[in-house]
Amino acid sequence: MSMKSLKAQGHELASETAQLVKLNEHDFVKFKDKLDPIGLNPLKPTKIDIFQINVGKMCNQVCKHCHVDAGPDRKEIMTRETMEICLDILSKHDIGTVDLTGGAPEMNPHFRWFVEEIKKLGKHVIDRCNLTIINANKKYHDLPEFFAKHNIEIASSLPHYTPNRTDRQRGDGVFERSIDALQRLNAVGYGKEGTGLLLNLVYNPTGAMLPGPQEVLKADYKKQLFDKFGIEFNDLFVITNIPISRYLDYLIASGNYEDYMTSLIDAFNPEAAKGVMCRNTLSISWDGYIYDCDFNQMLDMKVKTNGTHLKDFDFEALSNREIIIDQHCYGCTAGLGSSCGGQTV
């Protein structure tokens, strides 16, 4: 596995334009032509309730499927000034949930301060924690206590309950270290009944296929993780891999791209289209720009409103904007649907 991001490799697919060209060069049915007949084109928000903030692309891992192209070599990190603008906006608007993502969000030097300030505003906070950050370095060892103290909901990727499937996607030894991190989270009460400390795991296919039903996979995970490691967790979010960035590179390099796109398109589900997460979410980049979702952010497709930066934040205009769609959106509408909170149907 390459230990470098596509960007550091100087890879063609590090460019957003190259990805969009690739996604559009085949004569696959256009995503908008699927939305047209079901009355969803233009795609509009329902109610903006989640503020997903990508606090930086730096990560201690270099997963094969990462749609952020994150890694230790990425230096893009949100500044405290940008965080202050986020806080100002959050204090003025009825947005219930703040979803922190990255990279490894905890690697941002202002992470803890930011979390504390958001909590002071009475918001629900989700941290997309990659688990291995917890045991990566001594300075992160007390993250479980910090999360618990502020009642942060944890959402963590564990693409499979077997070591080889997880390590092939996320890197050698990641499974073992993830198990250790989960046990540390359990130790402070995460994932345990009655504590109110939510620990949700994220499953995404470790290859070129669609995910199966959430309930079935959840039952497997619960049994396997508890029987083998005594680990408990709350929910399993099943996510479909979106064909952009490193996952797109993997699909092309492994000769699976066309078949995968065909499977996504064949599995287009109008019900899932109604529930796509961009309808209730705004995504913020490390440098303060606003996007419809984290995927559009990585394709550098900023929101279609007059101002696209937090400095020009206009809740009304954003609530009435037209969401920008393209061929990668098929990843959100296949089968039982896919969002940061798992399947949507």
Place this chain on the structure above:
Amino acid sequence: MSTYYKPEDLKKFGNITEFDKELGDKFFDYYGEVFKEGALTTREKSLIALAVSHAVQCPYCIDAYTSDTIEKGCTEEQLMEAVHVAAAIRGGASLVHGVQMMEKTKKILM
């Protein structure tokens, strides 16, 4: 290269209704019902389908049910065990006929 089996033909399976819609539709309705969750789970049915695919050596079915079992959360070990079940039954089915061979042999030899 032209071959009898073409991977892209799998996606055209549904088109067999073109020459006989009624029977084709009946087959697909039946097929859909068979694979629904029942006394067996959809995953158990998918593993059986994978094993049978190997027994009947259908490349289309092997392609389809390899993906399907993995999507349904099966591991590589489970897939291979299913294939061994098919192999054991096929091998056993040959071998058990040895009884017939032995009986005939004993009958005709002094």
